[in-house]
Amino acid sequence: MNPISEATRIRLTSSLGLPEAPADWDWYVSVADAQRVKEFLAVYEAQSWSGHERSALMELILISYDFHLGEHGDGDQQLKTALHRTLVRDFALHRQSLEDWCHFDEPQSTAQDKTRPFDLGALAKRVWSEVMGSESRQPT
Numbered sequence: 001m002n003p004i005s006e007a008t009r010i011r012l013t014s015s016l017g018l019p020e021a022p023a024d025w026d027w028y029v030s031v032a033d034a035q036r037v038k039e040f041l042a043v044y045e046a047q048s049w050s051g052h053e054r055s056a057l058m059e060l061i062l063i064s065y066d067f068h069l070g071e072h073g074d075g076d077q078q079l080k081t082a083l084h085r086t087l088v089r090d091f092a093l094h095r096q097s098l099e100d101w102c103h104f105d106e107p108q109s110t111a112q113d114k115t116r117p118f119d120l121g122a123l124a125k126r127v128w129s130e131v132m133g134s135e136s137r138q139p140t
Contacts, residue, residue, distance in 0.1 A: 008056045016043060028059050034067035038079055051093060058094050066120040087127045098124045
């Protein structure tokens with residue numbers, strides 16, 4: 001996850017009506033909202049964003065979706081399908097984030113918290129596999 005620039009933080013905060021939070025590593029977690037994932041994804045698709053803004057907004061969407069999975073499980077197939085489609089389409093822009101969520105550097109036994117049956121890593125691995133043709137890390 002990349003830190004957010006001040007200009008991008010201001011634009012996203014204003015456009016999405018997010019609470020004020022400092023532009024640091026924790027910004028995404030501070031403003032993530034499990035109840036607004038569909039809204040965030042719709043705004044991602046509907047508005048014109050720079051590459052940096054689009055990348056930052058997707059980081060917010062991914063963290064919000066991870067919170068959503070923790071609170072509501074994996075039952076919203078429409079949301080999961082829409083997010084999957086967007087990540088496949090924009091894979092080049094979000095490759096690093098997806099690689100992080102795939103947990104390639106962690107042993108399989110610790111890659112998923114066993115107390116959470118649903119996690120974003122599973123979706124990230126499906127996207128990675130679909131685009132890269134393998135569920136393992138490929139050289140960049």
